[in-house]
Amino acid sequence: MNWNEHLPALLLALPLLGAFLAPLCSLGGKTLRNAMLVAVSFFTLLVAFFLWRTVLADGIQYYVMGGENSRLALPSGMAIPIRIILEVDALSAFMALCGAIASFAGALFSLNYMSRFTGLSRFASLYLLLTAGMLGMMITGDIFNFFVFIEVSSIASFGLIAFWRDRPAAVEASFKYALISQVGSMLILVAAGCLYGKYNMLNMAAIGSALKMGAMEKVALVFLVGSLAMKCGAFPMHMWLPDGYAEAPTGVTCLLVAVSQASLYGLARVCFSVYGIAIGSAFIPWMIIVFGLASMFFGVAMAVVQHDMKRLIGYHSVSQVGYMLLGLGVGLLVLGDPRAMAEFGFTAITGGLFHAFNYTMYKALLFLAAGAVYYATGKRDLNDMGGLARRMPYTAVMFLIASAAISGLPPFNGFVSKLFIYESSFAVHPFLAVVALVTSVLTLASFVKVFQTAFLGPEKSVFAGVREVPPAMLAGMAVLTVVVLGLTLFPSWSIANLAEPAARALVDQSGYIGAIMGGGM
Amino acid sequence: MGKVFTGFGYWDVGAWIIFFVVAAFYVLWLRYQGRSDYKKGTEQDEIYWSGNETPEDGDGLTVPASSAYWGFRKALEPFYDRLVGMHTGIATDILGFYILVTAFMAAIILFV
Amino acid sequence: MIGNAPFFTVGILFMMGLVGIFMTRNLIKIAIAVSILGSSVNLFLVSLGYREGGSVPIHFLAGDGEIMVLPTPQAMTLTAIVIALAVTALLLSLIMLVWRHYGTIDVDEVRRLRG
Secondary structure: OOHHHHHHHHHHHHHHHHHHHHHHHHOOOHHHHHHHHHHHHHHHHHHHHHHHHHHHHHOOEEEEOOOOOOOOOOOOOOOOOOOOEEEEOHHHHHHHHHHHHHHHHHHHHHHHHOOOOOOHHHHHHHHHHHHHHHHHHHHEOEHHHHHHHHHHHHHHHHHHHOOOOOOHHHHHHHHHHHHHHHHHHHHHHHHHHHHHHHHOOOEHHHHHHHOOOOHHHHHHHHHHHHHHHHHHOOOOOOOHHHHHHHHOOHHHHHHHHHHHHHHHHHHHHHHHHHHHHHHOOOHHHHHHHHHHHHHHHHHHHHHHOOOEHHHHHHHHHHHHHHHHHHHHHHHHHOOOOHHHHHHHHHHHHHHHHHHHHHHHHHHHHHHHHHHHHHHHHOOOEHHHOOOOOOOOHHHHHHHHHHHHHHOOOOOOHHHHHHHHHHHHHHHHOHHHHHHHHHHHHHHHHHHHHHHHHHOOOOOOHHHOOOOOOOHHHHHHHHHHHHHHHHHHHOHHHHHHHHHHHHHHHHHOHHHHHHHHHOOOO | OOEEEOOOOEEEHHHHHHHHHHHHHHHHHHHHHOOOOOOOOOHHHOOOOOOOOOOOOHHHHOOOHHHOOHHHHHHOHHHHHHHHHHOOOOHHHHHHHHHHHHHHHHHHHHHO | OHHHHHHHHHHHHHHHHHHHHHHOOEHHHHHHHHHHHHHHHHHHHHHHOOOOOOEOOOOOOOOOOOOEOOOHHHHHHHHHHHHHHHHHHHHHHHHHHHHHHHOOOEOOOOOOOOO
8 A cells, every 4th residue: 555645644544543542542541541642643743744755755745535546636527626635735744744743742741741630531632633633724625624623623722721620710711712713713614605605616726726806705815814813813813822822731832832823824825825816906915914013013012021921922922923924924915926026025935934833843842841840830920930940951941942042043943034034024115124123122032031030040949849840841842942953953954845845835826726626727 | 054045145054153152162261261369158259239138048139020121111101001901801802803803804805 | 686585694693693792791692692603604604505496405216306406515514513512512611610710700800811
């Protein structure tokens, strides 16, 4: 059997199988359940890695669910694809790799972090369901299937954010997220219905080939952009994000960061591959740029004055998403203009996508380090902390690396992607680059405060019994640190093999459509 | 290896790391110079607490995080009051912002 | 014009759900309004599939029908109903937990996470 052919389906099947096996494995004891969680996450990471290699070598991979032949997109006599088709191009494989690494790190971390709590079979089950939903969002080629996977990951997140049911703040955060997520998903369904009603097709490539801009398509685009921007955490719809990220158990927060990136992927896919140059007016690109600028600046302004560690890092999430939205918006703005595209548009999209990968890695590492501090000291409030670097040296070093990466300090990887975004947004209008630079400075200010307050300074007597965290948690953080350092030391390899193929696949709408519809729009 | 060409310039990781190593070498060498009349362990080593009693425990010595950027916050008081006032924490307010932004986008894209 | 009646109903139900979310302070009523919003979207999906004079989209032993309504929106609606059911169940159990912790289900009072 040719394994390469079935990799997309395996990527979804493995976490789903793990999710449903979790209650059974719990009957066999704690060790069996933990082993299953780590093994399934690791094999999902392997499948994502092999899928990425296959896509880079062989081009767009697609998989027809439920057909006689998994490569038969247009069965005999049909002019439109009729089954659910998973379409994996370089961008999907890139995002799936990123998400799988975050999921593996979170699973390793949760082994020891959650060991004091009960109900862990449900935790493992929901965690693997969330992984399956996120990966499904990234590789599906069908717009209704995209909605279904958004709902799968949202429902799993509601349960996971409220996992510590005896804490009022966790229940409140989960309720607020559930409310806005449900309304947003209903609007995505309205958009999918509008597109179906007009074209009688649900496949994204098929809709892209037949699309002509009219009132229905404009309404669908607005609903999709608004809801997906809300799910990423764009200002002013971001208020659920710091609450949700702070109150969830830390391994889950690590995965939620990757789930927000899946929504960003959905936004890019809808704007570039389904609509493409048919977008016409420059309103939606400018709206995305404005979302980006507002998220960047107001997110970091709110973050500077926080004193709860995880909530502060959550507000920085909002501001980093602004960078990616700025890059994608600038790329979308000049999509129809080949000269500007070659000059700065392609750089902007490459920068935005590379920033998404970098961001997932260092943000997950920041959350894991904050969770390690909480596990060791029992405190989340920065006012109570101090002098932990002597007691927890490894955590302090990894937090330092992640803080330098997020602030965009050379030589770390955050600077490279930000450099691409600064240069390309400067070419559109200097004000965009100014806002981005000011945001970087404020991010650095905020993390200087966090690192100094939590780790440096004189030792406190209340922390006399604090020790370094257990090895499984250190292993989870080490996975992410290794990836961050790898991206730092080999930027040209990373850009040439990770970010550039993804950006090229994103702007190549005819390639995306041609893989399913069989050559030619 | 390690050199990335952007549209307008280039970025070299190796150069930056070498720069930091050289700078670290200079900094550590300068620190090592010291003064010949410094004796560790005598009263030259004590923390100066503006003439008051130095607190024993680290608790009294640390500057809490909330007072770290108080000047910044105070100077931008009108901006911060409005910004933090927007984050009320009421569930329907979050929904309100989202619906208003989507309605605004829909109105502009359909009628302008 | 009369053929568009389902879509007018969809619009009215959608506005009722949306206005209901903002006009009430009780969390249970907000959950009910979200459920009405979900029902309006499901009605929208089903009425997209109708074709004039169409019969049920079944071949086997279903009698003589040349025109059939589209089956795909029916599948989409079933999926959406099940998903909305799961989310409503979760919303209601979260409201129950909120009542147990806060003692109130007034949306203006449940705001310990702010700023």
